[in-house]
Amino acid sequence: MAPLKRILLAEDNEHDVELTLAALEEHNLANEVVVARDGAEALDYLYNRGKFAGHANGFPVVVMLDLKMPKVDGLEVLRVMKSDPYFKHIPVVMITSSREEQDLVRSYQLGVNAYVVKPVDFQKFVASIKQVGFFWAIVNEPPPGAVKRSG
Amino acid sequence: MKTSVENKIVLGFAASVLALVGIGWLSYRTTTHLVAAEDWVNHTYKVIATIESGRAILTDAETAQRGYLLTCDEIFLRDSTNAQAQVNGWLEKLRNYVSDNPAQLKRLDQLQPLVSRRLAILNDRIKIRQERGLQAVATAVSTREGKDLMDQIQRGISEMHYAEDHLAVQRLKTVHASADIAEIVIVAGSFFACAVGLVAILFIRRDLRLRGQSEEKLRQSEKHYRTLFDSIDEGFCIIEMIFDDQQKPVDYRFLEINPSFEKQTGLHDALGKRMREIAPQHEAHWFEKYGRVAMMGEAVRFQDRAEQLRRTYDVYAFRFGEPKYRRVAILFNDITKAKEAEAEIFRSSQEIQAANGKLQTANKELEAFSYSVSHDLRAPLRHVDGFVDLLRKQSAEKLDERSRRYLDIIADSARRMGALIDDLLIFSRMSRMDLRRAKVASESLVHEVWDAQQEEIRGRRVVWKMDSLPQIEADAAMIRQVWANLIGNAVKYSRTRDPAEIEIGCNEEKCEFVFFVRDNGVGFDMQYVDKLFGVFQRLHRSDEFEGTGIGLANVRRIVSRHGGRTWAEGKVGGGATFFFSLPKTPTEGKG
Numbered sequence: 001m002a003p004l005k006r007i008l009l010a011e012d013n014e015h016d017v018e019l020t021l022a023a024l025e026e027h028n029l030a031n032e033v034v035v036a037r038d039g040a041e042a043l044d045y046l047y048n049r050g051k052f053a054g055h056a057n058g059f060p061v062v063v064m065l066d067l068k069m070p071k072v073d074g075l076e077v078l079r080v081m082k083s084d085p086y087f088k089h090i091p092v093v094m095i096t097s098s099r100e101e102q103d104l105v106r107s108y109q110l111g112v113n114a115y116v117v118k119p120v121d122f123q124k125f126v127a128s129i130k131q132v133g134f135f136w137a138i139v140n141e142p143p144p145g146a147v148k149r150s151g
Numbered sequence: 152m153k154t155s156v157e158n159k160i161v162l163g164f165a166a167s168v169l170a171l172v173g174i175g176w177l178s179y180r181t182t183t184h185l186v187a188a189e190d191w192v193n194h195t196y197k198v199i200a201t202i203e204s205g206r207a208i209l210t211d212a213e214t215a216q217r218g219y220l221l222t223c224d225e226i227f228l229r230d231s232t233n234a235q236a237q238v239n240g241w242l243e244k245l246r247n248y249v250s251d252n253p254a255q256l257k258r259l260d261q262l263q264p265l266v267s268r269r270l271a272i273l274n275d276r277i278k279i280r281q282e283r284g285l286q287a288v289a290t291a292v293s294t295r296e297g298k299d300l301m302d303q304i305q306r307g308i309s310e311m312h313y314a315e316d317h318l319a320v321q322r323l324k325t326v327h328a329s330a331d332i333a334e335i336v337i338v339a340g341s342f343f344a345c346a347v348g349l350v351a352i353l354f355i356r357r358d359l360r361l362r363g364q365s366e367e368k369l370r371q372s373e374k375h376y377r378t379l380f381d382s383i384d385e386g387f388c389i390i391e392m393i394f395d396d397q398q399k400p401v402d403y404r405f406l407e408i409n410p411s412f413e414k415q416t417g418l419h420d421a422l423g424k425r426m427r428e429i430a431p432q433h434e435a436h437w438f439e440k441y442g443r444v445a446m447m448g449e450a451v452r453f454q455d456r457a458e459q460l461r462r463t464y465d466v467y468a469f470r471f472g473e474p475k476y477r478r479v480a481i482l483f484n485d486i487t488k489a490k491e492a493e494a495e496i497f498r499s500s501q502e503i504q505a506a507n508g509k510l511q512t513a514n515k516e517l518e519a520f521s522y523s524v525s526h527d528l529r530a531p532l533r534h535v536d537g538f539v540d541l542l543r544k545q546s547a548e549k550l551d552e553r554s555r556r557y558l559d560i561i562a563d564s565a566r567r568m569g570a571l572i573d574d575l576l577i578f579s580r581m582s583r584m585d586l587r588r589a590k591v592a593s594e595s596l597v598h599e600v601w602d603a604q605q606e607e608i609r610g611r612r613v614v615w616k617m618d619s620l621p622q623i624e625a626d627a628a629m630i631r632q633v634w635a636n637l638i639g640n641a642v643k644y645s646r647t648r649d650p651a652e653i654e655i656g657c658n659e660e661k662c663e664f665v666f667f668v669r670d671n672g673v674g675f676d677m678q679y680v681d682k683l684f685g686v687f688q689r690l691h692r693s694d695e696f697e698g699t700g701i702g703l704a705n706v707r708r709i710v711s712r713h714g715g716r717t718w719a720e721g722k723v724g725g726g727a728t729f730f731f732s733l734p735k736t737p738t739e740g741k742g
Contacts, residue, residue, distance in 0.1 A: 016534070019533070097526045120533050120568075122536040122539070123540065
């Protein structure tokens with residue numbers, strides 16, 4: 001039975017995963033992250049099925065979604081979550097390369113809680129991810145039923 | 152009702168003749184009256200003369216008797232007897248004359264016995280003289296019986312004379328009156344006849360003049376139509392249809408053509424000729440159409456091609472005159488060129504549509520491209536930068552100075568490329584995005600942009616000056632980009648100045664606002680001014696002033712989309728001024 005993690009990161013690019021984890025490590029959040037390599041896996045994790053079947057009840061305090069992923073993209077994951085009464089109050093943060101307005105607008109239409117553009121500059125990227133992690137995983141009071149902080 | 156001139160002439164003459172006949176008749180009547188009246192006057196004078204002749208006869212008889220009484224001479228006796236013999240004739244004659252006048256007859260009746268008595272006395276005296284002598288006669292005479300009688304007779308005669316005189320006066324008056332009437336009738340009648348004639352003549356003259364005028368008008372109008380016919384650019388002709396035995400229209404003959412006909416058809420000397428004779432291959436449908444017009448009398452309008460004439464015509468045809476003449480009037484225009492132009496326009500519009508389609512496809516491709524650039528191209532750069540940073544942290548103490556510098560260069564290049572991609576994306580987005588016009592307060596926009604520059608100017612002395620700026624109608628986000636680029640440039644290129652001076656203002660022109668950003672920075676060489684606004688065009692090296700060369704291209708694109716213009720003035724080392732204009736009334740620009 002896979003342990004429940006407080007942060008769900010859906011990101012298809014392994015380098016981005018690594019960089020994101022490196023950034024979160026600065027707040028010692030790295031080991032609280034479960035990584036889904038596409039939208040389908042992210043949904044599997046949430047719905048307790050597929051390779052993530054059989055974990056305990058509860059949900060992450062924040063979901064970080066890349067916009068562009070194979071199979072099921074970030075917008076679709078967002079749409080499914082926000083239309084499911086069980087998941088719709090989980091904060092979702094889009095962390096994406098896209099500055100395209102249409103993506104931004106659609107994300108907010110679907111009810112995204114934050115939208116962060118990944119800067120090329122790593123220092124800035126680290127700063128962004130740190131802020132997102134710090135806020136949603138540490139400062140923000142998660143809704144009831146969320147996984148409690150370990151350690 | 153209109154009376155023709157001829158009728159008027161007849162009427163006029165009839166009226167004149169009638170007037171003349173009437174006047175003649177009236178004149179005749181009055182003249183007759185006059186003559187009758189004159190006859191009566193003459194009659195009266197005759198009566199008077201007759202009356203007076205009686206007085207003379209009686210006097211003669213008395214004078215002769217007196218002579219005889221004195222002398223007893225027989226000659227006196229004979230004279231007296233003669234005179235007495237005339238008395239009865241006189242009385243007879245007088246009675247005859249006055250037979251129409253009872254008053255005179257009465258007087259004559261009274262006079263006659265007196266005369267007889269008088270004559271008896273005369274003869275009695277003569278007898279006394281002859282028988283008893285002079286003395287006895289003198290005694291008889293002295294009784295004055297004769298004289299008294301004679302006085303009575305004289306009075307009676309005078310009375311009759313007087314009555315006739317009176318009558319004469321009356322009758323003369325009648326004569327004069329009749330004469331006057333005759334005169335009036337003749338003079339007035341003549342005048343009237345003249346007047347009738349004159350009026351008739353005047354009417355007739357007027358009618359003739361009017362007829363002349365209307366004939367002139369008709370001539371004028373004919374001339375006008377002739378001029379129209381001769382000068383219109385459209386071809387015009389009147390044709391006579393020719394049918395075969397089956398009443399099928401097979402040909403036509405040109406009865407009349409206007410001067411434009413030749414220009415419109417290219418046919419020379421067509422007048423009087425048949426169409427088949429001129430153009431044997433002229434399409435059958437032309438004959439059929441005109442034949443139908445000639446037969447049915449229904450006007451037609453159509454456009455068709457005459458292959459043998461190598462022209463296309465716009466035609467209006469209608470039946471001309473009585474159906475039995477089978478004539479058709481045709482007004483036509485050579486529209487070959489217009490048709491060709493139309494076809495050309497159609498072709499070009501097809502081409503434009505095709506090009507538009509291609510353009511749309513290209514635009515979509517470009518959009519997909521920039522999307523993937525935005526997303527995918529930035530990821531590897533981020534990784535380069537990210538892992539260089541991780542490497543630096545991981546192996547900081549193991550790396551020598553040179554290696555660390557290399558890592559810096561790698562990270563710096565990645566960031567530069569990231570900035571280029573970002574700017575390029577903004578540029579592409581500015582071109583593609585719809586304008587969302589709204590009221591924009593330029594001043595607060597500029598303040599926002601200026602505030603965002605505070606980081607940049609920290610530690611520098613900058614003299615900042617801003618005039619009041621108007622409110623405009625524009626896409627706020629785009630105009631913010633314009634100000635951000637221009638002010639950012641001003642800040643950047645005045646970096647070497649102490650103090651730097653940056654001035655922002657606006658000149659209001661008739662139809663547009665001209666905004667400007669002026670700095671006292673390094674300026675530029677005016678011969679390169681055209682390169683300033685091009686994509687990736689730079690006048691400075693990156694190690695002098697960082698930048699991607701997209702900013703001003705963006706400014707130009709945005710301003711142009713708002714219907715405005717962009718230009719710049721500068722001098723090497725003497726600062727630069729960048730201008731952009733925006734129309735007061737929003738217009739969609741190109742780009």
